[in-house]
Amino acid sequence: MEQYVIKGGNPLVGEVEIGGAKNAALAILAAAIMTDETVTIENLPNVRDINVLLNAIEGIGARVERINKHKVKINGAFINDLSVDYEFIKKIRASYYLLGALLGKYKKAEVALPGGCDIGSRPIDLHIKGFRALGAEVDIQHGLISAHADALNGTHIYLDKVSVGATINIMMAASMAEGKTIIENAAKEPHVVDVANFLNSMGANIRGAGTDVIRIVGVEKLHKTEYSIIPDQIEAGTFMFAAAATKGDVTVKNVIPKHLEATTAKLIEAGCEVEEFDDAVRVVSSKPLRHTQVTTLAYPGFPTDMQPQMAVVLGIAQGTSTVTESIFENRFKYVDELTRMGADIKVESNIAIINGVKNYTGARVSAPDLRAGAALVIAGLSAEGITTVDDIYFIERGYEDFDKKLQSLGAQIEKVSSEKEIQKFKLKVS
Ligand SMILES: CC(=O)N[C@H]1[C@@H](OP(=O)(O)OP(=O)(O)OC[C@H]2O[C@@H](n3ccc(=O)[nH]c3=O)[C@H](O)[C@@H]2O)O[C@H](CO)[C@@H](O)[C@@H]1O
Numbered sequence: 001m002e003q004y005v006i007k008g009g010n011p012l013v014g015e016v017e018i019g020g021a022k023n024a025a026l027a028i029l030a031a032a033i034m035t036d037e038t039v040t041i042e043n044l045p046n047v048r049d050i051n052v053l054l055n056a057i058e059g060i061g062a063r064v065e066r067i068n069k070h071k072v073k074i075n076g077a078f079i080n081d082l083s084v085d086y087e088f089i090k091k092i093r094a095s096y097y098l099l100g101a102l103l104g105k106y107k108k109a110e111v112a113l114p115g116g117c118d119i120g121s122r123p124i125d126l127h128i129k130g131f132r133a134l135g136a137e138v139d140i141q142h143g144l145i146s147a148h149a150d151a152l153n154g155t156h157i158y159l160d161k162v163s164v165g166a167t168i169n170i171m172m173a174a175s176m177a178e179g180k181t182i183i184e185n186a187a188k189e190p191h192v193v194d195v196a197n198f199l200n201s202m203g204a205n206i207r208g209a210g211t212d213v214i215r216i217v218g219v220e221k222l223h224k225t226e227y228s229i230i231p232d233q234i235e236a237g238t239f240m241f242a243a244a245a246t247k248g249d250v251t252v253k254n255v256i257p258k259h260l261e262a263t264t265a266k267l268i269e270a271g272c273e274v275e276e277f278d279d280a281v282r283v284v285s286s287k288p289l290r291h292t293q294v295t296t297l298a299y300p301g302f303p304t305d306m307q308p309q310m311a312v313v314l315g316i317a318q319g320t321s322t323v324t325e326s327i328f329e330n331r332f333k334y335v336d337e338l339t340r341m342g343a344d345i346k347v348e349s350n351i352a353i354i355n356g357v358k359n360y361t362g363a364r365v366s367a368p369d370l371r372a373g374a375a376l377v378i379a380g381l382s383a384e385g386i387t388t389v390d391d392i393y394f395i396e397r398g399y400e401d402f403d404k405k406l407q408s409l410g411a412q413i414e415k416v417s418s419e420k421e422i423q424k425f426k427l428k429v430s
C-alpha cells in the first residue's frame with residue numbers, strides 16, 4: 001500500500017500548474033456518450049476517478065481513445081449495454097451521471113448506486129425526483145437504479161435542496177426530452193456551467209446555468225464537439241492553502257480567479273496576501289496566521305471540498321476559529337488524525353472549534369477521504385518532523401501528481417510503499 005512520507009518545515013515557493021476540474025470532467029465524460037458522433041475532450045485530469053469512469057464507459061460499448069494523458073476521444077455510437085455494473089463504479093460518486101446521460105439518449109438506464117467518499121449519507125432522491133418529473137419510471141432494487149420512459153417530457157422541477165449532482169443529471173436528461181424544462185433552485189457551481197457549455201457545444205439548448213433557474217429546450221439529437229475542461233478550483237485552492245500553512249509564496253497558474261473568490265477571501269482574513277492575475281493567483285504567507293470563521297455553502301459560498309484544507313490552516317492560526325460544515329454531516333473525520341499531530345480541535349455537531357497551536361508535529365496518519373487526505377498532507381508539510389500519510393489512494397482519486405507538484409515547490413515529500421523506503425527517506429532528509 002502506498003503512502004506519502006513528508007519532512008515538514010519547508011515553505012512552498014514557486015509556481016504550480018492546475019489541471020482540469022475532476023468534478024466537471026466526470027459529468028462531461030458521461031454527457032459525451034449522448035451523441036453517436038465523436039467527441040474530443042481536452043484538459044482532462046489524469047486521476048483515478050476519471051480512469052474508473054472511462055473504463056465504465058468502455059464497459060457499455062462506447063469507444064474511448066486516449067490521445068494522451070489529458071485528451072480523449074469518445075464515441076457513443078457503439079453502446080450495446082444500458083446497464084452499468086457495480087464493479088466499475090463502486091468507488092466513484094459521479095457514476096450517477098451515466099443515468100441522466102443514458103436516460104436522455106436511450107430513455108433507459110440501469111446504474112449501480114454510486115460510491116464516492118464517505119462524507120455523509122449522500123441520498124439521490126432529488127435526481128430521482130427530477131427523472132420522475134420528466135416522465136421516467138425509476139426503481140431501486142438489488143443496489144441498482146433502473147430508469148426508463150417511453151418518452152421524456154419537459155417539465156418544471158423545483159429542487160428542495162441545492163444539489164450539484166441532481167442539477168447536472170436532470171440537465172443532461174432534459175437536454176434530450178421533448179419540450180421545455182425549468183430547473184429551479186439549481187446549483188450554480190462553475191462545473192454546472194461547464195457541463196451546460198459542453199452540452200450546448202453538442203447542440204443542446206440550455207440557458208441560465210450559473211444562476212438558480214436553468215431553462216432547457218430539449219433537442220432530438222446531439223452532435224460532435226471539441227471541448228476543453230475548466231481548471232480545477234479545488235486543486236487550486238488546495239495549493240493556496242498549502243502555501244498559507246507553510247509560510248510560502250506560491251503562484252497557482254491556469255486558474256479562473258473568480259471561481260476562487262471564497263477561498264481568496266478567507267485566506268486574506270487569515271492574514272495572507274493574495275494577488276490575482278488574469279489566469280493565476282499568488283498567495284504569500286509572511287505574517288502570523290489569524291483566526292477566522294468559515295461556513296461551507298453552495299457556490300458562490302465557501303466550498304465543502306475545501307473545508308479540511310482550510311481547517312488545517314486555522315489549526316496553526318492565532319486564536320480560536322470555527323468551521324461550520326453545512327453540506328455533509330461526516331466531513332470532520334480528519335480531526336482525530338490532526339489531533340495526533342498536535343491540533344487542538346473540538347467538534348460539536350457540525351461545528352469544529354479550533355484553538356490554534358504554534359505548529360503541528362509529524363505523526364503517522366491515515367487519509368479518511370479525498371480532501372481530508374490532501375489536508376493531512378498540508379499539515380505534514382507545515383509540521384515539525386516526519387509525517388506519513390496512509391491510504392493515499394483516496395488522494396489519488398482527485399489530485400494528479402500531487403507529490404511531484406509539491407516537490408517542484410520545494411516540499412520534501414515522497415510516495416513510498418514499504419517501511420524500508422520510509423527509512424531511506426528519513427536518512428536522506430536528516
Ligand atoms: C462528483 C462530484 O461532483 N462531487 C461533488 C458534488 O457531490 P454531490 O453532487 O453528491 O453533492 P450535492 O451537491 O448533490 O449535495 C449537496 C447536498 O444535497 C444533499 N442531496 C443531494 C442530492 C440528493 O438527491 N438529495 C440530497 O439531499 C446532499 O446530501 C448534500 O447535503 O458536489 C458536492 C457539493 O459541492 C461536492 O462536495 C462533491 O465533491
Ligand SMILES: C=C(OP(=O)(O)O)C(=O)O
Nearest residue numbers: 093094116117305370371
Ligand atoms: C467529495 C468529493 O468527491 P465525490 O463526490 O466524488 O466523493 C470531492 O471531489 O471532494
